[in-house]
Amino acid sequence: MTNMPQDAGTEAIQTKGWVNAHKWLILRRMSQLGILALFLMGPWFGFWIVKGNLASSLTLDFLPLTDPYILLQAMISGVTPETTAFVGAAIVLAFYALVGGRVYCSWICPVNMVTDAAAWLRRKLRIRGSSHASRSTRYWILALTLVLPLLMGGIVWELVNPVSILFRGIVFSMGLAWVLILAIFLFDLLVSRDGWCGHYCPVGAFYSLLSNHAMLRVSATNREACDDCMDCFNVCPEPQVIKPALKGAAKGIGPVIMENQCTNCGRCIDVCAVDVFQFNNRYSNLSKSGIQPAKDYSKHTV
Amino acid sequence: MAKPDKGKKGINRRQFLTTTLKTACSVGIMGVGLGFYIQRANALPPLAIRPPGALPEDKFLGACIRCGLCVRDCPFDILFLGQLGDDIPSGSPYFIARTGPCEMCEDIPCVAACPTNALDHSLTDIEKSRMGLAVLVDQENCIAFQGLRCEVCFNVCPIRGKAISLEMQPNVRSGKHALFIPIVHSDACTGCGLCEKACILEKAAIKVLPLGLAKGELGSHYRFGWEEKQRAGEALVTPDVEHQYSLPAGVRYDLQGEGLILDGKTDSQPPQSPFSTNPLDTLNRKQEGK
Numbered sequence: 377m378t379n380m381p382q383d384a385g386t387e388a389i390q391t392k393g394w395v396n397a398h399k400w401l402i403l404r405r406m407s408q409l410g411i412l413a414l415f416l417m418g419p420w421f422g423f424w425i426v427k428g429n430l431a432s433s434l435t436l437d438f439l440p441l442t443d444p445y446i447l448l449q450a451m452i453s454g455v456t457p458e459t460t461a462f463v464g465a466a467i468v469l470a471f472y473a474l475v476g477g478r479v480y481c482s483w484i485c486p487v488n489m490v491t492d493a494a495a496w497l498r499r500k501l502r503i504r505g506s507s508h509a510s511r512s513t514r515y516w517i518l519a520l521t522l523v524l525p526l527l528m529g530g531i532v533w534e535l536v537n538p539v540s541i542l543f544r545g546i547v548f549s550m551g552l553a554w555v556l557i558l559a560i561f562l563f564d565l566l567v568s569r570d571g572w573c574g575h576y577c578p579v580g581a582f583y584s585l586l587s588n589h590a591m592l593r594v595s596a597t598n599r600e601a602c603d604d605c606m607d608c609f610n611v612c613p614e615p616q617v618i619k620p621a622l623k624g625a626a627k628g629i630g631p632v633i634m635e636n637q638c639t640n641c642g643r644c645i646d647v648c649a650v651d652v653f654q655f656n657n658r659y660s661n662l663s664k665s666g667i668q669p670a671k672d673y674s675k676h677t678v
Numbered sequence: 679m680a681k682p683d684k685g686k687k688g689i690n691r692r693q694f695l696t697t698t699l700k701t702a703c704s705v706g707i708m709g710v711g712l713g714f715y716i717q718r719a720n721a722l723p724p725l726a727i728r729p730p731g732a733l734p735e736d737k738f739l740g741a742c743i744r745c746g747l748c749v750r751d752c753p754f755d756i757l758f759l760g761q762l763g764d765d766i767p768s769g770s771p772y773f774i775a776r777t778g779p780c781e782m783c784e785d786i787p788c789v790a791a792c793p794t795n796a797l798d799h800s801l802t803d804i805e806k807s808r809m810g811l812a813v814l815v816d817q818e819n820c821i822a823f824q825g826l827r828c829e830v831c832f833n834v835c836p837i838r839g840k841a842i843s844l845e846m847q848p849n850v851r852s853g854k855h856a857l858f859i860p861i862v863h864s865d866a867c868t869g870c871g872l873c874e875k876a877c878i879l880e881k882a883a884i885k886v887l888p889l890g891l892a893k894g895e896l897g898s899h900y901r902f903g904w905e906e907k908q909r910a911g912e913a914l915v916t917p918d919v920e921h922q923y924s925l926p927a928g929v930r931y932d933l934q935g936e937g938l939i940l941d942g943k944t945d946s947q948p949p950q951s952p953f954s955t956n957p958l959d960t961l962n963r964k965q966e967g968k
Contacts, residue, residue: 427747431745432745433745513704520708520712529737531743535715536715540744544746551763551764552763
């Protein structure tokens with residue numbers, strides 16, 4: 377039995393209830409909005425918990441956090457940052473190396489709320505067509521953003537990066553940033569499914585590279601129960617990561633999603649009416665002997 | 679050895695190469711476009727001034743990660759981040775002197791907050807910062823040039839008397855008063871913009887401009903003679919050779935002085951010229967000799 381994209385999650389709501397069918401989604405929105413709220417407490421209410429923005433911040437005048445991707449661009453352009461920037465970047469690197477780099481995308485990044493909304497509306501409006509850009513385009517753009525500072529001597533990507541422009545727009549001042557964000561929304565809605573986050577964004581590409589050895593993984597532990605409703609494929613922003621883990625039992629592939637492009641958003645867990653998926657650690661793959669990790673078998677396209 | 683999937687593999691490789699090439703080309707074109715956009719977008723308008731300690735603009739744009747920590751730590755809230763759609767490179771910090779000048783905090787909190795040294799941490803004395811240079815751009819409207827006592831820029835200057843001094847000049851219009859002309863000295867002016875903020879005109883006659891715009895530069899070969907003379911202790915050019923006049927015996931010539939001098943001349947006697955007093959004698963001399 378195969379469900380249509382616009383009906384994704386309907387069964388789960390019927391069997392598990394609305395809250396359980398949106399548990400991880402609600403938690404992610406709380407995380408994304410909560411982080412924005414922490415940054416906004418200062419400028420709005422004069423209650424300073426976190427200063428700065430996602431590029432670099434200072435929490436309670438003590439904890440520095442620095443985006444390693446932006447810091448890398450700055451260093452390529454030829455500057456020597458302060459020690460606090462290195463400490464901040466090291467903390468961020470360590471965190472994402474543990475929980476999965478693209479947790480940044482689904483739990484922190486404000487653009488995710490925009491592109492999720494576009495993807496949801498795309499399903500509901502039954503918009504099917506999609507451009508066929510390669511999902512590895514983002515790695516080329518990532519390379520480009522690391523080469524341009526060398527050639528031009530400035531952090532080039534930060535002038536157009538929608539992730540930092542939106543976050544900075546909310547926390548500092550918006551300007552015409554909303555035009556760029558609207559453009560991404562419309563692009564994802566009308567032109568390409570998961571277009572920005574899944575194909576082009578070099579920030580996600582950078583963070584996905586931190587995911588290779590991450591502990592926290594989504595696992596299709598209960599994959600025997602799968603009834604092929606396709607709901608998880610329809611809601612997943614990186615559906616190519618699901619197939620090896622979910623359907624690889626016959627090939628001896630383990631149930632843990634090992635692809636570094638998985639954002640650990642947990643939406644597949646939510647929408648599955650038969651509870652195939654759960655959060656787990658990478659070692660749960662090794663519990664049954666003779667089963668190999670899914671990583672080697674995965675492809676960039678479904 | 680026949681591989682059953684050889685043909686399929688070849689197609690896959692071709693597809694792979696085509697896709698890769700297509701992607702690389704699109705991204706390359708995007709890079710070129712981005713490069714051109716960035717060159718335009720990175721131009722800073724002259725009235726937007728970087729915070730104290732900012733590296734030279736080209737280096738600053740590489741070092742600044744647009745985190746806004748300097749904005750947050752400015753106790754006077756003068757700093758802003760460039761927005762998309764502004765002329766200012768998106769996310770980079772600036773202030774506008776006319777509306778919110780730098781108050782020159784002694785502990786320079788904006789520099790301390792910067793995690794990447796885009797605001798140079800080696801700047802510890804705010805009076806050594808060079809955010810720009812105040813320039814009295816409009817002498818026609820500055821009322822000091824009309825002989826009126828204003829001197830507001832002189833008085834609000836945090837390095838009073840050093841960055842801006844008053845120079846007395848005669849007031850030609852009235853014929854009996856003085857003009858007190860504010861003169862900015864680049865060796866002391868930090869470009870904080872307090873003078874621009876305080877200027878009493880509707881539009882400030884004194885403005886902080888980027889150093890590159892405000893400062894002239896002498897040709898590197900150029901020397902001032904009097905300075906070189908003082909440094910060397912003597913004139914460096916060869917002294918003029920005294921001019922030798924070809925004059926008959928008993929006659930000298932004093933340039934810019936008495937002119938022709940006849941030796942042995944006394945005031946009581948008429949001049950004993952070797953020439954006849956009658957010019958005709960000289961003119962007819964040749965004929966007589968014949």
